[in-house]
Amino acid sequence: xxxxxxxxxxxxxxxxxxxxxxxxxxxxxxxxxxxxxxxxxxxxxxxxxxxxxxxxxxxxxxxxxxxxxxxxxxxxxxxxxxxxxxxxxxxxxxxxxxxxxxxxxxxxxxxxxxxxxxxxxxxxxxxxxxxxxxxxxxxxxxxxxxxxxxxxxxxxxxxxxxxxxxxxxxxxxxxxxxxxxxxxxxxxxxxxxxxxxxxxxxxxxxxxxxxxxxxxxxxxxxxxxxxxxxxxxxxxxxxxxxxxxxxxxxxxxxxxxxxxxxxxxxxxxxxxxxxxxxxxxxxxxxxxxxxxxxxxxxxxxxxxxxxxxxxxxxxxxxxxxxxxxxxxxxxxxxxxxxxxxxxxxxxxxxxxxxxxxxxxxxxxxxxxxxxxxxxxxxxxxxxxxxxxxxxxxxxxxxxxxxxxxxxxxxxxxxxxxxxxxxxxxxxxxxxxxxxxxxxxxxxxxxxxxxxxxxxxxxxxxxxxxxxxxxxxxxxxxxxxxxxxxxxxxxxxxxxxxxxxxxxxxxxxxxxx
Amino acid sequence: xxxxxxxxxxxxxxxxxxxxxxxxxxxxxxxxxxxxxxxxxxxxxxxxxxxxxxxxxxxxxxxxxxxxxxxxxxxxxxxxxxxxxxxxxxxxxxxxxx
Ligand SMILES: [Zn+2]
Numbered sequence: 191x192x193x194x195x196x197x198x199x200x201x202x203x204x205x206x207x208x209x210x211x212x213x214x215x216x217x218x219x220x221x222x223x224x225x226x227x228x229x230x231x232x233x234x235x236x237x238x239x240x241x242x243x244x245x246x247x248x249x250x251x252x253x254x255x256x257x258x259x260x261x262x263x264x265x266x267x268x269x270x271x272x273x274x275x276x277x278x279x280x281x282x283x284x285x286x287x288x289x290x291x292x293x294x295x296x297x298x299x300x301x302x303x304x305x306x307x308x309x310x311x312x313x314x315x316x317x318x319x320x321x322x323x324x325x326x327x328x329x330x331x332x333x334x335x336x337x338x339x340x341x342x343x344x345x346x347x348x349x350x351x352x353x354x355x356x357x358x359x360x361x362x363x364x365x366x367x368x369x370x371x372x373x374x375x376x377x378x379x380x381x382x383x384x385x386x387x388x389x390x391x392x393x394x395x396x397x398x399x400x401x402x403x404x405x406x407x408x409x410x411x412x413x414x415x416x417x418x419x420x421x422x423x424x425x426x427x428x429x430x431x432x433x434x435x436x437x438x439x440x441x442x443x444x445x446x447x448x449x450x451x452x453x454x455x456x457x458x459x460x461x462x463x464x465x466x467x468x469x470x471x472x473x474x475x476x477x478x479x480x481x482x483x484x485x486x487x488x489x490x491x492x493x494x495x496x497x498x499x500x501x502x503x504x505x506x507x508x509x510x511x512x513x514x515x516x517x518x519x520x521x522x523x524x525x526x527x528x529x530x531x532x533x534x535x536x537x538x539x540x541x542x543x544x545x546x547x548x549x550x551x552x553x554x555x556x557x558x559x560x561x562x563x564x565x566x567x568x569x570x571x572x573x574x575x576x577x578x579x580x581x582x583x584x585x586x587x588x589x590x591x592x593x594x595x596x597x598x599x600x601x602x603x604x605x606x607x608x609x610x611x612x613x614x615x616x617x618x619x620x621x622x623x624x625x626x627x628x629x630x631x632x633x634x635x636x637x638x639x640x641x642x643x644x645x646x647x648x649x650x651x652x653x654x655x656x657x658x659x660x661x662x663x664x665x666x667x668x669x670x671x672x673x674x675x676x677x678x679x680x681x682x683x684x685x686x687x688x689x690x691x692x693x694x695x696x697x698x699x700x701x702x
Numbered sequence: 703x704x705x706x707x708x709x710x711x712x713x714x715x716x717x718x719x720x721x722x723x724x725x726x727x728x729x730x731x732x733x734x735x736x737x738x739x740x741x742x743x744x745x746x747x748x749x750x751x752x753x754x755x756x757x758x759x760x761x762x763x764x765x766x767x768x769x770x771x772x773x774x775x776x777x778x779x780x781x782x783x784x785x786x787x788x789x790x791x792x793x794x795x796x797x798x799x800x
Contacts, residue, residue, distance in 0.1 A: 228768050235771030244789040245780065249773030265768035286756060295793040346790070362790035365779070498756030506762035 200484065201460040207385075207452055210459035216387040217432050218380045218451060219422035220331075222398060225341055225415070226269050226371040227408045232340045233260030233303065233369055233502075240414065244364040252369035254299030259501055262287075266338060266371035267310070267505055269407040271515050273373060274311025274336045276401045276522060282310050284506040287338070287499040292492075295363050296342035304339035304374075306496040310505060311336035316401070317524065318393040320386055326538070327386075331394045332378040343368040373408075379432075387423075387455065392448035395419055399444070400523035412443050419447055421475075423454045424468070433458070434468040438482050440475045450475045453482065530554075534563045547575050548585045556592035561599050569595050573613050577620060590619050597626040610683045611635045638685045641693065644677065647685075648694050651676035663698050670694055706731045706738065719784075 204210070231238055234251035250258035274281050288306035314333035319326050344367050349359025375398065383390045399417060402410045410417040424435035436458070441450045453475075458468050473482035521529075530550070531541050534557075544550050549570040556566035570585065578585045598615055601607040607615065607630070618629030630636065638644060651673045652659045661669040670691055677690045695702065708727045711734065715722045722730065776789060785792035 230768050230770045234773070235766070235769060236773045237770045243776070245776045245791070247773060248776075248779045252773075253779060261764060261766045263768050264765035267765065284762070295791070295796070345796075347796075348787075360795050361793050362787055363793055364790050500756060503757055503759075503764050504762045 201457065201464060201466070203460070204453070204456040204481075205460045205463065207456055210456045211385045211387075213427065213463070214425035214455070214459050215381070215384060215428050216423060216425045216451070216455050217435070218377075218383070218387050218391055219435070220377045220380075220391060220394060220447075221420040221422065222375045222395060223341075223418045223420075224273075224373045224375065224402055224408045224410060225417070226266055226373060227406075227416075228263055228265045228269070228371055230263060231369040232263050232266055232338070232371040234258075236366075236369065238370050240416075242366055245366060247366040248368075252298075253365055254297070260303065262502060262505065263371060267507070268515055269371070269405070270310050270336060270338050270373055271507060271512060272405050272519065273375070273402065273407060274314065275512075275516055275519060276405055277311070277314035277316055277333045277336060277375070277398075279311035279314030279333060279336055281507055281512050282308065282312065282505075283509075284308075284504055285310050286504045287502045288496045289499050290339075290494045290496055292494055295361065296345050296368070298343065298365060298368060302339060302342065303499050303502070304496075305337035309335035309337035310507075316394065316397055318390065318397045319524075320389040320393045322386065329380075329383065329386075329390050329393070331380055331390070334376045334378045336373060336375050339372050339374060341367050341370040341372040388448040388451040391421065391451045392444055395447045396444050397523065404520050404523050404526075406520075415442070418442070421447065421450050421454065423451060423458070425455060425458045425462070433462075434470050436468065436471055436473050438473045438475050439485070442475075442477065446475060446477060449480045450482065453480055457482070534567065536567070544571060547571055549575065552586060552592065556595050559592040559596045561592070561596050565599055566592075566595065569598075569616075573616055577616070588620055589622060590616055594619055594626050601626070601630070605686070606636055608637055608683075608686055611637065636684060638681050644681070644685060644690060644693055645697065647677045647680045648673065648690065648697055650680065652694075652697075659698065662695075662700060665700070667695070667700065667702060706734045 225238075228238060230236060231252055234249050236249050236252055237247045239247065251260055271281055285305065285308035287303050288308075289301040290304045290306070291301045293300055312333075312335045314336070316331050316333060317328050318331060319328050321327075343363050343365040346362045346364075347360075348362055377394070380387075380390060380394075399410045399412075402408050402417070408416055412418070419441045421438040421441055422435050423438070424433040426433045436454060438450050438454055441447055454473070461468060472485040474485050475482045527538070527541055530536075531538060534541075534553075536544075541550075544553060544567065547570070549567075552570050553563075553566045556570065557563050574588055574590060575585060578588055594616075598607065598612045601615075602609070602612060614633060614635055615626055615629050618624070618633055619626065623629045623632060654676065655672065658669050658672050662673070673694055674687055674690050677694075678685055678687055708731060711727045711731045712722070714734075715727070715730075780786045780789070780791065783791050
């Protein structure tokens with residue numbers, strides 16, 4: 191172990207994960223912010239469109255101009271309640287907004303309207319599954335609260351060398367994002383996960399994202415910042431009191447959630463093993479190095495001087511309203527996964543690869559169109575996924591519909607197409623050559639089922655390879671493959687290979 | 703005679719980025735005094751048995767529909783800013799970390 195700077199708790203070299211986790215138990219807490227996908231902002235009618243020109247989606251309310259008054263967006267409240275219900279939370283019967291006072295130019299009001307000790311939703315949980323050497327393990331992550339607030343403006347630091355805040359000469363502010371509805375979801379401390387802490391953290395954020403997407407309340411894109419995660423973490427010797435926690439920000443991908451937890455366990459264990467102490471601080475995660483650097487120290491607790499927001503009245507959702515919203519809840523992702531696995535007779539891994547390919551909805555629609563489940567999966571994750579990957583497009587933007595697959599499968603069932611020809615049909619569909627029937631007609635795709643034509647091709651192939659013909663006659667039936675291959679070649683794949691084989695053996699008078 | 707002094711008003715004005723003329727300092731000193739007296743009167747009646755309230759009218763659930771309405775133009779938004787650059791508000795260097 192190398193040198194250590196005792197004043198800031200940094201170490202140059204970290205313990206590896208096994209060493210670090212061997213001596214300590216981690217406690218993690220996750221704070222996730224989700225930008226809601228409402229049309230308008232939280233307190234005003236400004237648009238929430240992403241990527242608009244700077245300061246073109248602003249008004250006196252979201253610019254914090256004197257005399258302007260906020261009014262709560264009903265859809266944002268409904269989305270928050272639906273998130274709360276999905277996370278098995280209690281929905282408050284009465285709650286208020288609060289001012290969180292701070293002086294930073296990302297909020298033009300010098301305060302953020304948030305919720306303090308009266309969140310709209312509280313005391314829930316989300317079950318997540320992690321893979322362990324002993325098989326899948328379900329971990330219940332308890333939810334402390336789900337509350338409403340508003341997003342901040344976007345600062346760009348100008349001047350200086352790095353574009354970071356240190357060394358910047360001044361900053362430029364775009365308030366388009368200020369006031370976009372933001373939901374914060376806070377877990378209770380997650381204990382007892384031991385060495386699985388990084389996987390549990392990732393599985394939680396992954397499943398939370400699945401839930402948010404299933405609810406259609408946000409696009410939850412971590413790369414674009416519409417979903418952001420802060421990782422709180424402390425470690426302690428087994429049985430000891432919890433240690434001091436750090437808060438790691440700037441964790442912008444699911445993979446980084448896992449890496450940030452792992453790296454912070456390694457860092458804290460290294461500091462403690464070197465006789466240092468963990469300070470309560472904000473740290474910034476860096477995607478490139480997989481490590482974090484120290485940010486602001488929080489040893490002096492921040493005083494946001496919260497007080498009830500006087501410009502807004504309380505939110506008191508009636509139980510009838512909550513039940514109406516409960517009735518709009520979609521099937522939860524975990525339930526849906528279990529159902530699809532059972533219905534399609536596949537395991538979790540196979541379902542995951544369908545999900546990764548973006549094929550689940552397409553397979554569902556194809557089955558709904560009347561195609562057998564195995565065939566629907568085969569086409570979407572086989573030939574069609576291959577073409578999509580090759581051409582660099584998403585599966586659902588290929589010009590092949592579930593109904594096309596139904597027609598192709600019907601042609602295969604009737605014997606007029608085989609799999610090889612079906613691939614050519616899909617190629618034609620993707621090239622815009624028309625409907626399934628049109629592609630079949632234009633390309634002349636049809637299984638050659640005329641025995642005469644096939645026998646002619648077989649005789650030709652046998653004549654070309656008399657040695658092979660002799661082998662087959664002498665009982666080496668496996669040699670038939672070479673002749674079948676030759677026939678398939680001369681018929682350009684438009685023959686049924688099994689049929690060719692049967693005809694060939696008959697021709698030579700050989701029985702299997 | 704106001705209990706708020708002219709230097710105090712000048713200090714508040716500076717914090718609020720308000721450019722007040724000398725005669726306005728007296729004017730606002732009087733007004734602030736009235737406000738402080740009103741608040742002082744509330745402190746007199748406030749007692750442990752009176753629960754704090756955050757809104758004068760007991761009402762709940764005032765919502766708007768999720769509909770986009772026109773805001774103001776960028777030029778209007780930036781018009782009152784002390785400094786602007788590249789269509790954005792330009793603010794002094796911030797020493798604190800993000
Ligand atoms: Zn606005």
